[in-house]
Amino acid sequence: MSTSADTTAPPLSPLPHDTEGLKQSIRDAMVRFVGKDPKQATQRDWLDATSFAVRERMIERRLLTRRQFDAEDVKRVYYLSMEYLIGRMLEANLRNTGILDETREALAQLGQDYDEIVAWEDDAALGNGGLGRLAACILESLATQGYPGFGYGIRYEYGMFRQQFEPYRQVEHPDNWLRYGNPWEFPRAERKYPIRFYGEVVEHHRNDGSVHYSWEDGEQILAMAYDYPTAGYGRRNVNNLRLWGAKATRDFDLRYFNEGDYIRAVADKSQSESISMVLYPNDATAIGKELRLKQEYFFVAASLHDILDRHTELGYTLDDLPHQVAIQLNDTHPAIAVAELMRLLMDRHGLHWARAWELCRQVFAYTNHTLMPEALETWPVDLMTRVLPRHMQIIYRINHEFLEMVRRRFPGDEERLKRLSLIDEEGGRNVRMAHLAVVGSHQINGVAALHTELLKQTLFADFYQLWPERFVNVTNGVTPRLWMIQANPELTEFLGEKIGHDWQYDLERLRALEPWVADPELQQKFQQVKRKNKERLATLVRERTGIRIRTDVLFDVQIKRIHEYKRQLLKLLHVIELYNRIRDGENVPPRVVIFGGKAAPGYQRAKDIIQVINEVADVINHDPQVGDRLKCVFIPNYEVSAATVIIPAADLSEQISTAGFEASGTGNMKLALNGALTVGTLDGANIEIRDAVGEDNIFIFGMTESEVVAHRARGEVPEAMLAGRPALSRTVEMIEQGYFTCDDNATHAELGHYLRHQDPFFVLADYPAYREACERADALYAQPECWNTAALTNIARMGYFSIDRTVRDYAEKIWDATPEPVAPKRNGG
Ligand code: B1N
Structure with missing residues (x-):
């Protein structure tokens, strides 16, 4: 009697992609997954049943893609982003899988209106704006072009808030997008990693005189994986977006149990799970809140653990890392990854500092998305020391080694050291995450030509002087699949x-x-x-x-x-x-x-x-x-x-x-x-x-960047721009006098005052040129x-401006990655 388990991968015979086959799958899903007879089904039920029918087909291709990548020694690209602004998934998945028309017809034959059904889906709004949408476009393009590229992020239970006007002013309402479950995600209960916060660093002295560190105690939370397959358009490649959700550990707060406060313990569980509860709704501003830092570390630690596990499971050694793995940091939000990878390589895998640092730098690259000072993340040293004590130590050491190098190149230039330091010593001590990202990366990119030039000349001028070859431009793009075809x-x-x-x-x-x-x-x-x-x-x-x-x-x-x-x-x-x-x-x-x-x-x-x-x-x-x-x-x-x-x-x-x-x-x-x-x-x-x-x-129209700089330097009062411009003056007066409001003169008066006396972005100075440009537009429209x-x-x-060009630029200039298209099967699918 044979007892050895059969673990061979099952052959994947493609499910039918024609109307009849889809109709059958949708009907089956209505019974087997939704649990209803078609007669009782609501439109939302049809949305779910249709989604299940598509997801079955995508997951087949996902497994085929994985098998091929595993067999072929490919270099994998990992995109680390706090935000993915995906939108609705059903239509995108149907379109990219190539079964949109067939599904529309299948639904029609089932008596359902496709357009009404898809409208029931909530947007996956796990992002604020351009940065999050770019991440979603990049994942779609990676799959479409056949790159082995994977996203990591957070499975926020509440996405970007829903905006209402009550009646004129914005009021935020929570976006509980997972309320009715989500047919697109595959929870991976076995892919759970413990993530530590707080606690302390313990020093171990070895017999050979070396010192080893371990991070102990504190609080542990589990990061659990949820997978979202991402289909390429016109190809069989299906990649994966892995989002992490926070779970309390099973033995949460044993303390309370021992004291008999069972209810308290269970209630507190929700506190540790709050890490992945909500997206911070700030665009181009840093928040500086402890929960945000914990979110950043939470998803970075889980992702790196996962990446290293996969790397070793595939039989690679740590020396292979730069050949097999590229990690892109989407802004500084995941920049703590630099310290975390150092920690893993040294404290867990026993590498020496120099070797660990070499590997780190070869793996990471960093995309900067803004020059706005209020968006540049810094974390108080005290906070970082409390929440991530070992990382703070590592950051000090990185800074020490880095500043030593700068000292050798620019002896006696103390001002330069202050400007370059990872620690900002002005006004309380703060860790500059952008500096950590720059020193820990082999390439740093801006997202448009002007932006990259300004990075080199202003924000990162001192770094550019040290390492000019590390700075590259990768102009953003958009996916034509969503923004044109769909x-x-x-x-x-x-x-x-x-x-x-x-x-x-x-x-x-x-x-x-x-x-x-x-x-x-x-x-x-x-x-x-x-x-x-x-x-x-x-x-x-x-x-x-x-x-x-x-x-x-x-x-x-x-x-x-x-x-x-x-x-x-x-x-x-x-x-x-x-x-x-x-x-x-x-x-x-x-x-x-x-x-x-x-x-x-x-x-x-x-x-x-x-x-x-x-x-x-x-x-x-x-x-x-x-x-x-x-x-x-x-x-x-x-x-x-x-x-x-x-x-x-x-x-x-x-x-x-x-x-x-x-x-x-x-x-x-x-x-x-x-x-x-x-x-x-x-x-x-x-x-x-x-x-x-x-x-x-x-x-x-309007002032160029250098004209703006010159204009600002002149320090004119904005109000001066109104002289000799009666139409503009009248407009500003109407605002400040409350012409357009019946009950809130204060807000209007304040806004008028702001224009007249502050106008930090030169609205009044650019107005005449703007009006003239609008008139040119009117004339042409006529x-x-x-x-x-x-x-x-x-x-x-x-x-x-196709995102495909953007992704190829990243692949060639930064990742050294090549496309690995999944071979088509004989009989379609
Ligand atoms: O990133 C986009 C650019 O096209 C936009 O010009 C840029 O404003 C945007 C902190 C940001 N920069 N910084 C952010 C978002 C969330 C957050 O918490 C900063 N978003 C941008 C794509 O490159």
């Missing part, structure tokens, strides 16, 4: 008819459109597509705000987080001026102005801006003298799923940040790709967009042939 199916079809489908894999091929951009027939079709998209958006606006907008006018769109530097106020001043001109009897071209975006809950100025925009909009939208010549809407709860409706409908894309402040921007790329013309400053990726589309096909030529030219020339 968001704009009509334009996708239109492109398909004219130039085929190659562009879906190689976006540069959109250039094939160029010979036809002035073609009247093509232009007419393009205009029809835009019109349909505007109607779709008008429906969303009506459903969410009750406001009716016409669809035969220019749609002027500013969608992004609310931030002073992004200058929603600049757009608002323009809106008010248009309102005044209409009331003065002037014949201004009609337009719909659309805002969308959230403010950080504690960012009062941003919330004031939202409130005032809503109040101004309310006055304008109800003024019979204005009628439908001007409408202004602030769409509540801007999120990925809303973006896919708004972006394809836009004519004008507002990218009007103060030059030098927007690291890159990615909304600018999505909008231009969908045929919106940009009105923008020479900031972030706008510069590269201008270079790509040509000066005649974009409305550039000539549809010229406008459409420019819009189509934008589309044709946006190939560079």
Whole structure:
């Protein structure tokens, strides 16, 4: 009798991908997983059953991909990010798996409306804005191009808050996105790692005179893995996003049990599980809270443990690390990884400092996403010492070795040492996480050309002098699968008819459109597509705000987080001026102005801006003298799923940040790709967009980065900009006098005062140029042939901004990784 277990991997016979097979799977899933007869099923049940049918097919490919990678000695890329702004998963997974049309038809045959079903899914909003969306785009592209690339992050139980206006000011509501369970995740109960906090470092002296350290006691929490398969488009590769959830250890707080306080012990359990409870809703600002530091260490420690376990399970040695593993740090949020890997290599694996440090530096690379001082993470030394005592020791040692090297190169330059130190000694001692990330990485990249130059010249100037070869630019990109194929199916079809489908894999091929951009027939079709998209958006606006907008006018769109530097106020001043001109009897071209975006809950100025925009909009939208010549809407709860409706409908894309402040921007790329013309400053990726589309096909205005620096140095009072500008003065006066509010003069007066006397981002200084740029846009819009030529030219020339190019840049300049496409099986699937 044989007793040896059969552990051979089962052959994976692909499930059917045709309509009939999908229909069968959905019906089966309704019974087996949802537990209902189709007759009793709600639309949410159909969403779940459909999701299960897709997930079955994805997980097959996931296992095939894993088997191939394991067999082929591939280098793996790990992307460490606190944020993944994914959005809805069903449609994305159907599309990338190649069964969207079949599933739509299968549902129709089951008597269900596909579009209604997918709308039941909550967005996975595990991110704030551009940084989190970039991470999601990168994972999708890694899979699409066949790279062995894996994401690690946190499974927040509450994602980005839902925004409501009550009635004008933002109010946050919790986003309990996992409330009804999640069909896309695979909980891995066996992949649990204990994560330690607090406690103390114990020194062990060995006989050979060496010293060894161990980190003991304190508090332990388990990190448990939840896997989200990530499908490539038009390929069989399915990669994995592993998100960590916090679990109390089983023997939680034995102390209480012994004292008989059972209830207290169980109640406290939820406290340790709070680590992965909620996403911090701050974009481009650091928080400095203990819980945030614990979140960062929690997911980094679990991820590195997992990475090293996989590495050794695959039979590699630590010396193989740089050949098999690349780890990308998405901003400084995971930068503690540098100290954690050192700790693991030395304290757990017994490596010497020098060797451990060498390996570390070869493995890590760091992406910087902002120069804003308030976004640069620093942690008080006291806090770090208490929460992560061993890491603090290691950081001191890294700093010591590093500063010794600097001393040898720049003898006697004490100021330089202070500037470079990992510890900021001014105003309380703080660990500079960006410095830790820089010294621990072999490459450091900015996210657009200007941004990378500014990193080299300002924030990291001293580091750049030490190691110029470590600094590289990798301009951001966006995935055409979500932002074109899915968001704009009509334009996708239109492109398909004219130039085929190659562009879906190689976006540069959109250039094939160029010979036809002035073609009247093509232009007419393009205009029809835009019109349909505007109607779709008008429906969303009506459903969410009750406001009716016409669809035969220019749609002027500013969608992004609310931030002073992004200058929603600049757009608002323009809106008010248009309102005044209409009331003065002037014949201004009609337009719909659309805002969308959230403010950080504690960012009062941003919330004031939202409130005032809503109040101004309310006055304008109800003024019979204005009628439908001007409408202004602030769409509540801007999120990925809303973006896919708004972006394809836009004519004008507002990218009007103060030059030098927007690291890159990615909304600018999505909008231009969908045929919106940009009105923008020479900031972030706008510069590269201008270079790509040509000066005649974009409305550039305002101070350049160096002009902003010079302007600031002059120290003029903002109010001085009002002299000789009666229209602008009137606008500012209307705000400060409370023209647009019935009950909150204080907020309006304050905002007016802010513009007049502070205006830190030079709204008033740039206003005249901005208004002039908007007028150029109006003039072009009045000539549809010229406008459409420019819009189509934008589309044709946006190939560079594909996330696939971005990912190839990372692979070549930083990771030294190559694609490993999964071979297709004979019989499809
Ligand atoms: O990252 C995007 C860029 O396109 C944007 O220009 C940039 O503003 C954005 C702390 C951030 N920078 N920093 C953040 C997010 C969350 C947080 O807690 C900082 N986000 C950006 C992608 O490169």
